[in-house]
Amino acid sequence: MSQLFTPTQAGPLRLANRIVIAPMCEYSADAGCATDWHMIHLGHLALSGAALLFVEATAVEPDGRITPGDLGLWSDETEAALGRVVTAMRRYSPIKLGIQLGHAGRKASSHAPWDGGQLVPSTEGGWQGWAPSALPHNESEPAPQALDAAGLARVRDAFVDSARRALRLGFDAIELHAAHGYLMHQFLSPLANRRDDAYGGSLENRMRFPLEVFQALRDVVPASVALGVRVSATDWVEGGWDLEQTTVFAEALKARGCDFIDVSSGGVSPQQKIPVAPNYQVPFAAEIKRRVGMPTIAVGLITEAAQAEEIVASGQADMVALARGMLYDPRWPWHAAAQLGGQVDAPRQYWRSQPREHKALFGETRFGQR
Template sequence: MSMLFTPYSLGSLALSNRIAIAPMCQYSAVDGLPTDWHMIHLGSLALSGAALLILEATAVVPEGRISPDDLGLWSDAHMKALEPVVAAIRRHSPIKLAVQLAHAGRKASSEVPWEGGANIPPGQPRGWQTEAPSAVPHAEGETVPLALDAAGLTRVKEAFVAAARRADALGLDAIELHGAHGYLLHQFLSPLANRRDDAYGGSLENRMRFPLEVFAAVRAAVPGMTVGMRISATDWVEGGWDLEQSVRFAHELKALGCDFIHVSTGGVSPLQQIPLGPGYQVDFAARIKADTGLPTIGVGLITEARQAEEILQQGQADVIGLARAMLYDPRWPWHAAAELGDQVVAPPQYWRSQPREHKALFGATRLGQR
């Protein structure tokens, strides 16, 4: 058995293999409510053979959406609208389900990518006033966000908690807090975005304070769930957030009962210089895993089965996160299992698709695992 297809646990959440489908925004909701697209999209990924499916960045407040078409979980109506999607997946797939709870901060109120992704100013159709740690725009000429005051910090923290409770009520298996890619929690961490002079700005201890408060509040609100965080391990900008600070932050998360850390990079500044290449973020995951012992999800241009297997064999990550590679090939785990001589779970309706040379590809004995 390859390591990629061995079981693993994130906290109390038992996974049948080491493949996770990372959150991928679909920009296809209406007022934060899921549409038919979510049923089709998530249903397809749920049949992939991966062990974990993490729903896209899901806003905890309307103003926290990246775009007007983002998914949300800021009301019970949003929870109810997701129930049929979750129920359909549960009926036909053993995959575990998580949600990424998010607030976009100063990067909110943006157009969808296929319409250019530009910032939409308040007062314009589809636009609104953004909020952030400091009144510093993401890029020159974009909306200047309102700096969150004490009441605003409490409001945002309570929104994360309320959304987490709805995720629990939905019967989801895990929660990932979005502290990466230049969104609100990352903005607090990075000195490039956080210019505060109160207890939430300045020193590393102060900049970590609000993200840690949010994590602790969510952890306390859903004690039976697996809860982790996604971070950007570096801003790729001199003077910004970096790996050493990320290691310190990960230690603090672990002390609060964090079950896993999902490691990517960048997103807080248009000045970033990212050296793209296969597995370009894996070394950051490896360092955090080695220094903290936290279960770690590695992600970033991981596209080949043997590449994923090597990352695990070398101890650089515990779980492999796939995003665009999974969109391109929604049966990536099937093909990886065939290449590595292993087995993967598939619905019985698809069993007859096994190639002759891979007659044992679909492991019937693993069907029904939850």
Template sequence: MSALFTPKTLRSLQLPNRIVISPMCQYSAERGEATAWHMIHLGQLALSGAGMLVIEATAVEPDGRITPGDLGLWDDATEAALRPVLAAIRQYSDIAVTMQLAHAGRKASSNKPWDGGQLIRVADGGWMTHAPSAIPHKEGETPPLALDAAGLIRVKEAFVASAKRAARLGIDGIEVHAAHGYLLHQFLSPLANQRTDEYGGSLENRMRYPLEIFEAVRAAFPADKPVGVRVSATDWVEGGWTIEDTIAFAAELKKRDVDWIDVSSGGVSPLQKITLGPGYQVPYAQAVKEATGVTTIAVGLITEPQQAEAIVGSGKADFVAIARAALYDPRWAWHAAAELGATVTAPPQYWRSQPRELKNLFGDVAFGQR
């Protein structure tokens, strides 16, 4: 049996395989509200055959958006806009739908990537950003506002409120975004966090606020549904966050019953020097799994079925998450199942699509026609 297509349970969530569709920002919301694009985008990925679909980074407050086009879940309007998207998915797919909750911190108020991706000044329609310390992401940018005690409470309450809204929407799980240089990663990294209070300085102090956010989200979300965390395993900058720090953070999250660690890297500094290559981040997921025993998700240039099979089959990670590969080929899981001799779930409207030589790709199904 294919390891990639072995079932896995996360609390009450029964997943048919180990393929995860990564959260991928679409920058196509309006005032944080999902649009027809999200219906099309998430709808096609819901038919992918993957075990779990993670909705893109969803801001917990307007100031936490990366761009003005970011998806949000902070009020009744943003909640209502997601409801028909999820209803359409539920009508035609049984894929597990989870959501990544996020706050961009000092990387907020940016242009969309296809518009340059740079900071939007307040004078040009942007907004003041918030961070652990008043240190800009890039030299020459307007420094963010350092979060004071009231700000820390506000952001934590925003995460809690969004988690409760996600529960009302019937979301199957939550991933807390503590990676890619966004707010919680900023607290973790000494490159961005130079506070002198209980949230800065030592590793224990820098982990404190992200751990508080996780605890608050975990308490606000149904106990039978999983909550995971995405981390950046390394900043790829000397003097920054390291894999050893990540392992320590994962161990603390394990004590708090985290359900998975999604292991990515980088994002906190434009000075990062990343060595790219197929599966280049997999060793970090393996290191976290071996050191802590926590369920891990491997990401990063995982594009081929045999590559994904080897990662899961060798125990380097429990899941693989694909992003660009899924956009390029929304039926990636179908093709992986065909190559690995496994079966995959598909809607009956598509049953006739399986090639004759792969007549059992969708399991024991029959398609009759007069």
């Protein structure tokens, strides 16, 4: 039996298989509100046969957006817009739904990638960037504003408010984004955090604010909803955040009731040197799983069915998450199941598409046709 198509558990969340759709920024929201694009895009992925679908990185306040087109969940308007999409997915798909809550920090106020991705200046509608320290992501950019005590409280409360909105919308899982050089990662990394107060310096101090935010989320997210964290296991820069520190952070998260950890890497510095190749991040997930014992998601250039099967079957991770591969092939789980001998959920409207040579792909489907 294919291990990729066996059930698994992430805290309270039981998943039908080990395939996760990673959160992927679409830069297509309108003032933080989900649009018809999200209805089409997420609705399409909800029919993929994966077990869990994460909505893209969702900003907890307007200043926390990466780009003007980022999805948000900070107001009644943004909640209602996303709720429309969630309701449609729930009506037609059994897939579990997760949301990744984040804050871009000093990487905020940027153009969308297809517009160059550079910082949007205030003269062109850009907004204030916030960070642990007044250090820009690129030397050519203006410095962000360092968060003071009131700013830290504002951001923490914004995460809690967004989590409450996500709970009202009925999400099955919430993921705190502490990776890819965004605000929580900026606090963790000594490359971005040069504070000399209780939130900077030592590893314990650099972890303090992300752990405070996680604890604030844990206090409001019920035990019936999975709460996890996405991390960058290394900055890929000498003297930066690394696997050893990530392991300590993961252990602290586990002690506070973290249900799963999603292991990525990089993003905090343009000086990073990443040896990109298939499975290049999987060893980080494997080591964290071995040391910490938390349900773990592996990501990064996982594109082939046999590749994903090996990751799960060998115990390197409990789940695999696909992003670009799922955009390229939104029925990736169907094709993987056909190749590996697994089964997937498919809407009855598509049952007739089941190939004759894979007649058990959708289970025991039986119906006549006139």
